[in-house]
Amino acid sequence: MAKTMKKFLRHTFFVFILAWAAGFILASIFHTTAVLTELTKIDVSIGFSDWLFMIRQDLLGLLPTYGVIIAVTLALAFFITQYLIDRIYSRRTESAPFPTRLALFSLAGAVSFGIMLMAMQPILNVTLIAGARSLAGLLAQCLAGLIAGCVFAYLGNKFKAKT
Template identity: 40%
Template sequence: MPQVLSLSFLRIFLPVWCVTYLIASTAHTQSVLYELHKLDVNITLGDNIQTTLYDIYGLLPAYGSGIALALLLGFGFTGLVTAGFTRRRFLLPVAGMIALLTLLLSLQPIMGITLIAGARSGTGLFAQCMAGFCGGCLFWYLCARQVPTKG
């Protein structure tokens, strides 16, 4: 039975993580490219797409694993704190948002700089948090769709 539960969780968590990571990575890239554009750097559509795809691939080991851990902790903590309440899933988007905010803010004092350049501005940090919010919304939706199996 635990294997079924873990497989069930992975079926929900993997798409949530992918969506969250793709939004966060793309928001990071677009934020950096926007700042370069403000400095009159000419960025073609092709450069934009190529840079976005490169960042999605390049940030995956570090930022992708950080996002996975942050979401696991955020959703897990939310589940533990609200275990006695029947209508708790609405907190999952907030948990996803806070998970990414915590990840980004905790890295700054440890490393001395904001590693995700796209999160150095208020707007960029907000975009990263919205990636977590979107992931939490998808997690909520997928959890609600899950039908318990009898057996």
Template identity: 40%
Template sequence: MMILIGHFFAASLLTFILASIVHSQFVIHALVAINIEVTWLDRLNMTIQDIQGLFPTLGPIISFSLLCGFLLVALLKKFKPSANQYNYILLPFAGAVALWLMIIAMHPIMNITLIASARSSAGIASLSVCGVIGGWLFWRLRSGQALLKAEA
């Protein structure tokens, strides 16, 4: 059970960090588009500050969203054991859908899109890709496969 929790935490953390980086770069791109000069050092500092600043709020929201998605996959596998062979598709898909639904659900609840990068289709798609990567990591860790294969 502790291993499962560790795998989930790793997937959630990676998804959060990637989503924060994506968010930062979309915001910085918008600043550059209105002729504000942003150096590479500024980009790095803003990205690090966003990761630190978003962690207490966005981190738990992403974790909860992924938990819901992964639990739905577990439920599907319980009632349809043959779905087990499709974990490599189901878990990344669940990660993408979880982040997409998280973004979509925030707007009616709060009447604002709190995540600036999610105000465009490209931003929503990019954040969903972060969910795919988190789901992929969770699948890889749960399947016992090495994350990177060493070539001899």
């Protein structure tokens, strides 16, 4: 039993890291793209190699701050979602079906990114992620959270199927 629990926790951590990485990488790329797109609107010429360089720099530069904030946000969102799933399905003989888990974790990822970004404004008195200042940018960030939730549900389901 302890061996199974250790394996489960190790796998859950691995799945979480992959989901976080997907969410962070996409959020960072969406942020950079939004900022560079706004610059091109005011006739700033940015070459393809510059785009790639700035995406790389933002990935590295945002990792210690935005990356950590995203990790905490997703950990809370996924924990709460799993708790709710366990509560809802505790009296049933079957566990939550994959489409339900996929929908709930995806929604949790998207909503948690939205809450995270909206909470930064009053706390820091600045929109930390410039790429989220427009509605399109905010929705792109939420899409990154949604995809992180999809990754978490999908990879978590693959583990459940094996045990």
